[in-house]
Amino acid sequence: MGNNIFDILTTVAVFLVLFLIIMIIRKKLTGNNEHYDERQILVRGKGYKISFMTTILLNVFYAVFFYGPSKDIVSPQFVVITIAFIGLAIYAIYCIFNDAYLQVGQKVGTWMTLIAFVIACNLLAFFASSTKGFTEDGLATGSSLNLMVAVLFGAILVSFLIKRFMDKRGDSHEES
Amino acid sequence: MKNLKMKAARAGMDLSQQQLAEMCGVSRQTINAIEKGDYNPTINLCISICKALNKTLDELFWE
Numbered sequence: 001m002g003n004n005i006f007d008i009l010t011t012v013a014v015f016l017v018l019f020l021i022i023m024i025i026r027k028k029l030t031g032n033n034e035h036y037d038e039r040q041i042l043v044r045g046k047g048y049k050i051s052f053m054t055t056i057l058l059n060v061f062y063a064v065f066f067y068g069p070s071k072d073i074v075s076p077q078f079v080v081i082t083i084a085f086i087g088l089a090i091y092a093i094y095c096i097f098n099d100a101y102l103q104v105g106q107k108v109g110t111w112m113t114l115i116a117f118v119i120a121c122n123l124l125a126f127f128a129s130s131t132k133g134f135t136e137d138g139l140a141t142g143s144s145l146n147l148m149v150a151v152l153f154g155a156i157l158v159s160f161l162i163k164r165f166m167d168k169r170g171d172s173h174e175e176s
Numbered sequence: 177m178k179n180l181k182m183k184a185a186r187a188g189m190d191l192s193q194q195q196l197a198e199m200c201g202v203s204r205q206t207i208n209a210i211e212k213g214d215y216n217p218t219i220n221l222c223i224s225i226c227k228a229l230n231k232t233l234d235e236l237f238w239e
Binding site: 038099 | 205221
């Protein structure tokens with residue numbers, strides 16, 4: 001019991017220190033000028049509403065129609081986590097296509113590099129994991145979560161690329 | 177409805193959407209959306225745009 005509390009406190013302390021370091025580096029790099037403008041805040045609010053409703057509806061559909069037939073094939077915990085990831089993906093993609101994902105002054109290239117790094121790390125963790133398969137004893141495995149994170153960020157990266165392509169094609173019309 | 181007055185005022189000062197956006201502290205896409213009539217800015221942003229373009233609210237936003 002005492003050991004568990006010590007472990008939890010240590011983990012929280014490590015996270016707090018990491019959070020502080022990231023915040024300090026971020027402030028030094030950006031000068032804290034980055035912000036969402038009023039249109040972006042509105043778009044993000046609408047995106048949140050859409051993704052929230054989608055997550056709720058998917059959960060209801062799963063509980064009402066698919067839980068019974070599929071509970072022995074796919075772990076319910078795995079499905080619920082997947083639905084949460086779908087909600088996140090919808091939110092991110094909606095914001096990207098409405099120019100509200102990046103703050104004013106943020107560089108697309110930096111973000112794309114960071115996202116590619118996250119994908120690479122999670123794919124590496126997925127392939128290096130000792131637990132194989134998506135579920136074990138009815139619970140989602142750590143490696144399946146790594147794969148889901150990689151897929152989510154992959155979707156975000158692809159959306160960024162498509163949006164960039166669309167913007168480049170439409171730029172001549174915007175400035176005229 | 178398109179805001180052609182704002183677009184004309186910006187072009188008159190030889191400013192790009194990006195330059196005006198930086199002067200107002202918003203994204204280029206927001207300026208583009210206002211000019212295209214896809215987004216109605218708040219009064220604070222209207223005032224900021226007017227100051228950047230040396231125009232009054234009436235000149236840019238009154239129909």
